[in-house]
Amino acid sequence: MDSEKPSGAVNQQERPGFEQWVVGFVDGEGCFSISVVKNSGCRLGWQVQHEFSVTQASPSRTVLEGLVEFFGCGSIIENNRRDDHRHQLMRYAVKRRSDLICRIIPFFEEHPLRTTKRQDFESFRVVITMMQKGLHLTFEGMVKIAGITETMNRKQRSRFLESSEAIRQPSLVRR
Amino acid sequence: MDSEKPSGAVNQQERPGFEQWVVGFVDGEGCFSISVVKNSGCRLGWQVQHEFSVTQASPSRTVLEGLVEFFGCGSIIENNRRDDHRHQLMRYAVKRRSDLICRIIPFFEEHPLRTTKRQDFESFRVVITMMQKGLHLTFEGMVKIAGITETMNRKQRSRFLESSEAIRQPSLVRR
Numbered sequence: 001m002d003s004e005k006p007s008g009a010v011n012q013q014e015r016p017g018f019e020q021w022v023v024g025f026v027d028g029e030g031c032f033s034i035s036v037v038k039n040s041g042c043r044l045g046w047q048v049q050h051e052f053s054v055t056q057a058s059p060s061r062t063v064l065e066g067l068v069e070f071f072g073c074g075s076i077i078e079n080n081r082r083d084d085h086r087h088q089l090m091r092y093a094v095k096r097r098s099d100l101i102c103r104i105i106p107f108f109e110e111h112p113l114r115t116t117k118r119q120d121f122e123s124f125r126v127v128i129t130m131m132q133k134g135l136h137l138t139f140e141g142m143v144k145i146a147g148i149t150e151t152m153n154r155k156q157r158s159r160f161l162e163s164s165e166a167i168r169q170p171s172l173v174r175r
Numbered sequence: 176m177d178s179e180k181p182s183g184a185v186n187q188q189e190r191p192g193f194e195q196w197v198v199g200f201v202d203g204e205g206c207f208s209i210s211v212v213k214n215s216g217c218r219l220g221w222q223v224q225h226e227f228s229v230t231q232a233s234p235s236r237t238v239l240e241g242l243v244e245f246f247g248c249g250s251i252i253e254n255n256r257r258d259d260h261r262h263q264l265m266r267y268a269v270k271r272r273s274d275l276i277c278r279i280i281p282f283f284e285e286h287p288l289r290t291t292k293r294q295d296f297e298s299f300r301v302v303i304t305m306m307q308k309g310l311h312l313t314f315e316g317m318v319k320i321a322g323i324t325e326t327m328n329r330k331q332r333s334r335f336l337e338s339s340e341a342i343r344q345p346s347l348v349r350r
Contacts, residue, residue: 017194019195020192020199021202021289023199024195024199024203025199027203028199029204056290059291060290063202063289114238
């Protein structure tokens with residue numbers, strides 16, 4: 001893929017500088033999220049979830065539809081929450097790893113974010129790269145990924161690192 | 176002023192598309208605010224306050240400093256509130272009417288916002304234009320301005336329109 005022109009961007013080319021508008025909007029409203037969640041169907045009993053998202057209130061839905069068109073991937077999901085104006089919240093969400101690898105990550109490599117959100121993007125990219133190598137299927141890899149998630153966004157403690165499985169492996173999990 | 180290049184934008188010209196990044200960032204994080212507040216020093220006992228602002232947590236302060244440089248006006252104010260990450264919040268704020276008229280409004284006329292925030296900008300522009308004509312110094316003008324504020328941002332009821340002064344003038348204030 002040509003990262004200058006994500007698929008579906010034909011109409012966008014008529015809008016000069018649209019790439020930089022997307023960067024500014026994502027600097028404001030975007031979120032690069034990695035979560036390690038319990039899933040008994042996975043080998044380790046834990047699963048890594050990844051999502052790039054941009055949230056808006058429902059009146060700006062057309063802007064999110066513009067992102068679906070621009071990136072040529074992802075979809076719009078209705079959140080249960082409402083905003084201060086009591087509008088339904090919607091988010092543009094890209095979860096599929098191949099879309100993140102082929103479309104989202106190359107775009108933000110080519111057009112860097114300008115706020116501290118760039119650090120979240122860098123962590124997000126590191127985790128996705130580790131997953132491409134299958135490292136999330138090993139306990140050591142999962143510990144590293146969970147450690148990275150603790151530095152991202154709301155900087156919450158990782159439930160995986162606080163789980164009994166992780167605590168039983170003190171040589172791997174240094175807190 | 177050339178609205179393509181607000182004062183202080185020399186360095187920014189080396190960053191292609193920076194104008195569109197600003198538009199995207201303001202679509203995400205910007206606020207065009209008009210308030211009608213009690214002020215016994217004013218002829219009507221009420222004052223119209225106007226502010227264009229962009230709020231960020233303290234780690235992204237340099238981005239706000241970039242806006243001061245780009246627009247060549249405004250300043251950075253520390254908010255009392257903290258964000259979810261417990262960082263100090265800061266806002267880039269432009270309050271002076273001449274800066275709004277000469278720098279901020281021409282920029283967003285030339286580079287339109289893409290979200291519904293554009294409607295707030297249009298209302299903001301209408302009020303500032305009314306104030307240039309001195310209409311905020313008349314009771315009728317103040318009623319119109321207060322009515323416009325009720326359609327902006329959080330869509331709160333106007334304290335001016337609910338005041339005893341306004342209620343005593345039912346022919347001017349139709350609710």
